[in-house]
Amino acid sequence: MVGLLRSEQMSEQNLVSDVLIVGGGLAGLAAGLDLSRSGRKVRLLEAADAVGGRARTEWWGGRPVDRGFQVTFSAYPAFRKFVADIGIPKSDLRPFVDGGAFFDGAQWGELSSSPLSLFRFSALDVADRARFVRLAAEIRFASPRRLLARDQEASTTEAFLLQRGFSNAAIDRMFRPLFGVIFLDRSLSADPGYFLFLLSMLVRGPSVLPSDGLGMVGDWAAGAIRQTGGDIRTGVRVAALARDPDSGRMTGAVDGDGITYSAAVVILAVDAPAARELLADHDAGTAAKIPSDGASVTSARFALRSSLYQGRKILLNAAPESGVHPRIDLVCQTTNVNRHDAVGAPHIVVATSVGDSDATAAGIEDALERQIHRWFPEFPWSRVAESIGVVRHPFAQFRPLAGVRRSLPGTRTNVPNLLLAGEFTMHPSLEGAVSSGVTAAEIAERQLG
Numbered sequence: 376m377v378g379l380l381r382s383e384q385m386s387e388q389n390l391v392s393d394v395l396i397v398g399g400g401l402a403g404l405a406a407g408l409d410l411s412r413s414g415r416k417v418r419l420l421e422a423a424d425a426v427g428g429r430a431r432t433e434w435w436g437g438r439p440v441d442r443g444f445q446v447t448f449s450a451y452p453a454f455r456k457f458v459a460d461i462g463i464p465k466s467d468l469r470p471f472v473d474g475g476a477f478f479d480g481a482q483w484g485e486l487s488s489s490p491l492s493l494f495r496f497s498a499l500d501v502a503d504r505a506r507f508v509r510l511a512a513e514i515r516f517a518s519p520r521r522l523l524a525r526d527q528e529a530s531t532t533e534a535f536l537l538q539r540g541f542s543n544a545a546i547d548r549m550f551r552p553l554f555g556v557i558f559l560d561r562s563l564s565a566d567p568g569y570f571l572f573l574l575s576m577l578v579r580g581p582s583v584l585p586s587d588g589l590g591m592v593g594d595w596a597a598g599a600i601r602q603t604g605g606d607i608r609t610g611v612r613v614a615a616l617a618r619d620p621d622s623g624r625m626t627g628a629v630d631g632d633g634i635t636y637s638a639a640v641v642i643l644a645v646d647a648p649a650a651r652e653l654l655a656d657h658d659a660g661t662a663a664k665i666p667s668d669g670a671s672v673t674s675a676r677f678a679l680r681s682s683l684y685q686g687r688k689i690l691l692n693a694a695p696e697s698g699v700h701p702r703i704d705l706v707c708q709t710t711n712v713n714r715h716d717a718v719g720a721p722h723i724v725v726a727t728s729v730g731d732s733d734a735t736a737a738g739i740e741d742a743l744e745r746q747i748h749r750w751f752p753e754f755p756w757s758r759v760a761e762s763i764g765v766v767r768h769p770f771a772q773f774r775p776l777a778g779v780r781r782s783l784p785g786t787r788t789n790v791p792n793l794l795l796a797g798e799f800t801m802h803p804s805l806e807g808a809v810s811s812g813v814t815a816a817e818i819a820e821r822q823l824g
């Protein structure tokens with residue numbers, strides 16, 4: 376028995392691959408998919424017990440429950456291709472056909488992708504509607520790259536909107552509630568290039584949720600990588616990157632048990648805080664460029680025995696700041712969208728509170744109950760709602776403040792065969808994560824020759 380264990384350990388210590396990917400979020404998986412499909416021997420190590428990273432899903436009563444509300448835009452170019460490449464059918468990407476409902480403290484206003492809804496939407500007056508139509512037309516067919524490059528047109532998104540003539544009422548009643556939950560930052564301080572990119576995604580097509588939750592994307596990607604012979608190991612936390620002191624090249628990585636994984640190329644695809652730590656000893660200059668300012672978000676998830684509302688939409692809190700915290704910024708009965716064809720309970724509700732990083736889980740759940748009572752006074756929340764748990768992401772995504780995207784580290788490091796992937800190398804979104812993985816795979820492919 377002891378001999379068997381020892382020989383297993385020996386073979387573990389000689390683990391060699393063409394490419395070692397550290398981190399199994401969507402960036403690492405996108406890199407792994409392209410490299411394994413082009414015939415490279417790929418090994419991916421993920422610290423958690425499942426792949427998917429920030430885009431993971433749990434299950435409750437046979438319904439998917441994401442670890443925080445997030446959507447993907449059907450117009451995200453790299454993400455759309457990735458989803459098709461791993462075989463998820465279009466019919467499994469379920470659109471928010473009814474858009475969003477904004478509660479301004481007194482009444483609801485609905486905004487969907489139908490142009491008519493814009494003209495009925497009371498948060499915008501006639502002049503703001505005309506400005507919005509002009510801006511939407513200007514960006515609708517522009518290339519995402521060009522839009523992202525318009526970051527210097529103003530210091531913040533809010534400044535950009537004011538410069539384009541939008542009223543404070545339009546900003547507070549439409550842009551702040553909507554983009555506050557997309558940027559995960561209600562100050563609208565993201566650079567305007569990133570705002571224009573996201574707005575163009577919104578006007579090109581609906582937001583969607585996969586039928587099995589966002590985690591479906593990571594799970595199917597892992598399946599596709601394994602099908603082409605890739606080796607994905609979960610529950611393996613890399614403790615350090617390994618480097619040959621003579622050549623200065625990366626040789627692989629070592630996990631917490633001292634097992635070494637060797638490879639010709641290493642792709643570091645972990646989250647920004649972990650990347651900074653693992654990179655610091657090898658390339659302090661590049662590590663210093665990894666953004667350290669993250670947006671925090673807390674998500675409360677509940678299973679309901681009766682349905683809270685009808686319609687495939689999000690509910691947004693567009694009421695003025697009351698000074699009472701924590702504030703619930705978004706509520707979505709996600710099963711209306713991803714399981715619109717399912718009969719009966721449980722109905723899954725996910726609520727988002729942006730910022731408020733010191734609020735307790737109980738404080739968030741109480742705030743949600745009070746919010747539901749304000750919005751739906753007749754709804755018997757305490758009798759039908761069961762908590763599935765609160766998830767806090769202290770660093771949900773980096774904050775793209777003025778100049779930040781211009782000084783990101785990018786894919787290459789100063790160690791030739793060490794590449795970076797992750798939202799923090801591009802822009803803070805699912806699209807940024809996937810396209811960073813695709814770019815890292817292209818460079819790795821060239822390095823392998």
Ligand SMILES: Cc1cc2nc3c(=O)[nH]c(=O)nc-3n(C[C@H](O)[C@H](O)[C@H](O)COP(=O)(O)OP(=O)(O)OC[C@H]3O[C@@H](n4cnc5c(N)ncnc54)[C@H](O)[C@@H]3O)c2cc1C
Nearest residue numbers: 398400401402422428429443445446613797798804805808
């Ligand atoms: C609540 C929330 C809402 C969001 N909303 C949206 C949205 O609506 N639309 C949108 O486009 N984006 C949204 N985002 C952002 C999006 O989820 C991320 O940009 C994207 O998932 C990042 O992917 P990634 O692969 O770069 O990083 P991650 O998903 O963080 O993957 C990194 C992986 O590395 C692993 N890891 C870390 N350290 C180690 C180690 N030492 N060894 C091995 N593995 C390690 C981690 O466990 C993780 O699985 C949201 C994020 C959150 C948290």
